[in-house]
Amino acid sequence: MTTTPRASGVAPRGSGFVGAVAAEWTKLWGLRSTWLCLAATVVMAAGVAVLGIPRSPNGFEGDPPILDANSNIQAVMLLAQFAMVALAALPLTGEYATGAIRTTLTCVPRRATMLLAKVTVGGAVAALTGIVMGLLNMGVIAALYGPQYMEITAEGLGRGLLGAGFYLLTISLFVLGLGAILRSTAGAITTAIGVIVGIPLLSQIIGNETLTEISNYTPTQVSGVVLSGVTAMPYSLGSALLLLLGWAIVALAGGYAVLRYRDA
Amino acid sequence: MIALRGLTKRYGTKVAVDGLTCDIEPGKVTGFLGPNGAGKSTTMRMILGLDRPTSGQALVNGKEYAHLRHPLCEVGAVLDAKASHPGHSARTYLRAMARSNGIPTRRVEEVLELVGLTEVTGKRTKSFSLGMGQRLGIAGALLGDPGVLMFDEPVNGLDPDGVRWVRGLMRSLADEGRTVLVSSHLMSEMQETADQLIVIGKGTLIANAPIEQVIAGSSLTAVKLRSPQADALARDLAARGLGVEGDGGDELIVTGATIERVGELAHAAGAVLHELSMRAASLEQAYMELTATSVEYATPTSPTPDDSPKAQV
Numbered sequence: 324m325t326t327t328p329r330a331s332g333v334a335p336r337g338s339g340f341v342g343a344v345a346a347e348w349t350k351l352w353g354l355r356s357t358w359l360c361l362a363a364t365v366v367m368a369a370g371v372a373v374l375g376i377p378r379s380p381n382g383f384e385g386d387p388p389i390l391d392a393n394s395n396i397q398a399v400m401l402l403a404q405f406a407m408v409a410l411a412a413l414p415l416t417g418e419y420a421t422g423a424i425r426t427t428l429t430c431v432p433r434r435a436t437m438l439l440a441k442v443t444v445g446g447a448v449a450a451l452t453g454i455v456m457g458l459l460n461m462g463v464i465a466a467l468y469g470p471q472y473m474e475i476t477a478e479g480l481g482r483g484l485l486g487a488g489f490y491l492l493t494i495s496l497f498v499l500g501l502g503a504i505l506r507s508t509a510g511a512i513t514t515a516i517g518v519i520v521g522i523p524l525l526s527q528i529i530g531n532e533t534l535t536e537i538s539n540y541t542p543t544q545v546s547g548v549v550l551s552g553v554t555a556m557p558y559s560l561g562s563a564l565l566l567l568l569g570w571a572i573v574a575l576a577g578g579y580a581v582l583r584y585r586d587a
Numbered sequence: 588m589i590a591l592r593g594l595t596k597r598y599g600t601k602v603a604v605d606g607l608t609c610d611i612e613p614g615k616v617t618g619f620l621g622p623n624g625a626g627k628s629t630t631m632r633m634i635l636g637l638d639r640p641t642s643g644q645a646l647v648n649g650k651e652y653a654h655l656r657h658p659l660c661e662v663g664a665v666l667d668a669k670a671s672h673p674g675h676s677a678r679t680y681l682r683a684m685a686r687s688n689g690i691p692t693r694r695v696e697e698v699l700e701l702v703g704l705t706e707v708t709g710k711r712t713k714s715f716s717l718g719m720g721q722r723l724g725i726a727g728a729l730l731g732d733p734g735v736l737m738f739d740e741p742v743n744g745l746d747p748d749g750v751r752w753v754r755g756l757m758r759s760l761a762d763e764g765r766t767v768l769v770s771s772h773l774m775s776e777m778q779e780t781a782d783q784l785i786v787i788g789k790g791t792l793i794a795n796a797p798i799e800q801v802i803a804g805s806s807l808t809a810v811k812l813r814s815p816q817a818d819a820l821a822r823d824l825a826a827r828g829l830g831v832e833g834d835g836g837d838e839l840i841v842t843g844a845t846i847e848r849v850g851e852l853a854h855a856a857g858a859v860l861h862e863l864s865m866r867a868a869s870l871e872q873a874y875m876e877l878t879a880t881s882v883e884y885a886t887p888t889s890p891t892p893d894d895s896p897k898a899q900v
Contacts, residue, residue, distance in 0.1 A: 329734040329763055329765050331731055331732040331734060333690055333731050335660050335688050335689035338657050338687065338688045342687045342689050343687055345686035345687070346684070346686045346687035347683075349679060350672070350683045354672070421669065423672040426670045426671065426684065429635050429652075429658060429659070429662075430658065430659060430683075430684050431687050432636045432655070432658055433653055584639075586637065586638040587632075587637040587638070
């Protein structure tokens, strides 16, 4: 029996990368966990920002110290980033856990397009969240410490807003890459925490030279150069930005290789 | 249409799918049968580009799945009832799918209505029953109005009403000229819906034929006759290479020839016939016979002798 194959009656318009991004965006905001992670980020960021204020200006004898717009931002990021680590892992690892990855890959069969769509959506949300955290930190300083004691400079704004956005962007993409490699939420998050907190903490406790050297290149230590202008590290601000990007790119490249060569 | 060309999948030294070559044609329901572990799901996953073939190709409308520009408008697939993220609502699940392929989002409401899930569009799918999950999967498969549809065990978890609905749906999809590939373990289900059967065992093609032909080809499909000269006739038919089984009385079961041929031979032998009739095997019997040697997880020895067709072969 020969029958003429039937053509689809639906007229699709656009698809490819733009369609894949639209799908990722729809899926991200359709999950309760997204809102919970963002709410947790804001609460933790605001909480640490409040705790980080030295003392009420009235409690100082003489003139209170002047705070930069980006002071405390490193501490604010340190805790709040973990909610973002979860948010960065879940859109991919959650799909592996539930089997939804098969739907995602039948909709967008090209692995590179699928991964880039997740990078775009996750990266945009993370970068914006970082900037919002910077604004939140500044708002807390201005509200509780007094706007007249906050110094706003281009450098402070750059570090406190753009630096924070860039740091959260790279951390999120690093975790997304880990998720693509490990295909497990718990695996991706614990590995990320091990790199972000574990190694620096261990090097402080042990004091081994090699370990300290390694620790100097972990995202947390590198972020000190970006966020707070730490100068004790053996690299410049530009190198620090590249190092952060490097962590993200290496993890994503590994994730792409696994996606490409391992069955879904 | 789906074309498999030497499709092979190896996991280490184990061969899951072994050089499968066949066409799955439009306009009919093709049943995809095989014992557990025969490679049915692996084959479907390779057609969808989820698994990479070790060698060979699976082509949909002449292209590999990954090269389709709007895959959902060419192929719809229901692999299992767990295609959606349990935290997503039915609507979010379908909207994301539609957007990924540039399908107008009004199609979402259309397919939700088609599968009867309009009442629960906003509910998170973790609260869905197995049957509702199946219906949602089918809605996703129909979203792009594709010409090729694949269902892996589609009636799993459906109530009798749902089973009848799926059966009717597959029939009408095929009648509209679409390619419909359905895997199932339920032979009775296949006997009801399939036009064509592809049977695989241990990853290799065992049969690819219209369902009537598969049944006719079974050794259990036979001609029954009764004759006062049964003994002489049995020798005569056996001498012509036919399979003959007697019951010691006047009854013979003849295999390997059509009923017309058996009648002619009896006439030529001058035998009187009191009965000449067809005994058709059920699809289940034909299938058991075909796959008897390729059951992946066969019970090593039957604890009790039973008279199922499997034990006979």
